Amino acid sequence: MPALAQYSLPPTRLKDLFQRLSQAVDQVIAPTRVPPGDVFYDVVQGPDEVALDFGNSLVSPVAWLYRPVEEMFRVLPGEPPRVEPCGEEGRRLLFAVRPCDLAAIGRLDQFFLEGDFRDDLYAARRARTLLVALACATQADPRCFCSCCETGPYAEQGFDLQLSLVGDRYLLEVGSESGAALAEQCRDLLEPAAEDLAAGRAQQVQAFYAGLEQKANMPAAVRRLSSEAVPVELWDRIASRCLGCGGCSFVCPVCTCFYTTDQVREDGSIVRVRAWDSCRLEGYTREASGHNPRAHRRQRAERFSYHKLAYPCIQREGRLGCVGCGRCVTVCFGGVHMPRVAQMIRRGE
Numbered sequence: 043m044p045a046l047a048q049y050s051l052p053p054t055r056l057k058d059l060f061q062r063l064s065q066a067v068d069q070v071i072a073p074t075r076v077p078p079g080d081v082f083y084d085v086v087q088g089p090d091e092v093a094l095d096f097g098n099s100l101v102s103p104v105a106w107l108y109r110p111v112e113e114m115f116r117v118l119p120g121e122p123p124r125v126e127p128c129g130e131e132g133r134r135l136l137f138a139v140r141p142c143d144l145a146a147i148g149r150l151d152q153f154f155l156e157g158d159f160r161d162d163l164y165a166a167r168r169a170r171t172l173l174v175a176l177a178c179a180t181q182a183d184p185r186c187f188c189s190c191c192e193t194g195p196y197a198e199q200g201f202d203l204q205l206s207l208v209g210d211r212y213l214l215e216v217g218s219e220s221g222a223a224l225a226e227q228c229r230d231l232l233e234p235a236a237e238d239l240a241a242g243r244a245q246q247v248q249a250f251y252a253g254l255e256q257k258a259n260m261p262a263a264v265r266r267l268s269s270e271a272v273p274v275e276l277w278d279r280i281a282s283r284c285l286g287c288g289g290c291s292f293v294c295p296v297c298t299c300f301y302t303t304d305q306v307r308e309d310g311s312i313v314r315v316r317a318w319d320s321c322r323l324e325g326y327t328r329e330a331s332g333h334n335p336r337a338h339r340r341q342r343a344e345r346f347s348y349h350k351l352a353y354p355c356i357q358r359e360g361r362l363g364c365v366g367c368g369r370c371v372t373v374c375f376g377g378v379h380m381p382r383v384a385q386m387i388r389r390g391e
């Protein structure tokens with residue numbers, strides 16, 4: 043989808059732009075460097091706290107839309123008991139979201155908002171969150187493979203605003219009506235975008251792709267997995283290297299497994315809490331009887347890959363279940379992360 047409008051921004055005005063955008067919301071969440079130097083998305087108070095010199099964060103900013111742990115509702119004692127919704131108030135800006143994470147947000151929108159069940163918590167948080175994307179064209183992270191998933195290095199849609207550094211300028215694109223309103227508030231900082239700015243960004247792409255170290259032939263893996271041509275021994279080999287830690291799904295911006303518990307609080311209220319879960323964990327599908335349809339790590343490895351890569355899932359959900367963010371490359375102790383597994387599936391070995 044073409045941008046609604048394009049502007050040029052000198053990097054010297056980026057802090058002013060950030061300040062101006064901050065004034066439009068109650069809270070800004072941006073990448074920030076924490077000791078000993080890792081980048082996390084967190085609430086920031088000003089532009090000096092924002093880190094833009096990073097490949098990607100270990101934890102995706104989607105964690106601010108779909109929270110790792112959150113209270114869903116509370117039941118207050120009384121005759122009759124009262125049910126109160128939980129949730130946070132206020133408008134938020136997610137600043138400098140990488141295009142792969144933006145693609146993941148698109149998938150979460152589909153899952154939580156457009157399926158058979160609408161998730162009110164996610165819907166409320168999503169409706170009051172503005173998204174400012176930051177293209178990756180000049181910063182290839184050695185673990186990423188967005189080129190294989192068609193999710194980067196810049197976004198085509200899904201953002202309110204998008205910043206792309208092209209030479210000595212930022213290209214600022216408007217992607218929504220909300221983004222247009224934000225841009226309007228910053229008009230005195232912006233200049234008309236010269237035609238060669240978008241062309242310059244397009245030229246960066248090949249050099250960016252060449253800098254990516256991870257390669258994953260996803261279409262070939264999809265074909266092979268979807269034709270059920272993967273020998274069971276391959277899943278055994280993957281399982282023998284998998285520790286069953288669940289790390290790959292906890293860092294994956296596309297994964298949506300969760301469980302709920304009801305917690306009794308000191309005031310007598312009962313709070314239903316939702317927390318991230320992982321289909322890589324043995325207890326995820328264990329039933330109350332003790333029977334577990336996916337008791338073996340091999341079955342869980344197969345299920346995880348199937349949901350992300352098999353054609354019926356792609357057909358149902360309209361896209362791959364992987365956006366190529368490379369986070370599982372960082373966390374997997376056994377080296378059986380997505381690009382490696384895609385390679386093993388493709389080769390059948």
Ligand code: SF4
Nearest residue numbers: 284285287288290374
């Ligand atoms: S991160 Fe690696 S070792 Fe841990 S569950 Fe995922 S595949 Fe297995």
Ligand code: SF4
Nearest residue numbers: 294364365367368370
């Ligand atoms: S499977 Fe790995 S590379 Fe793909 S989106 Fe999830 S964490 Fe990122």
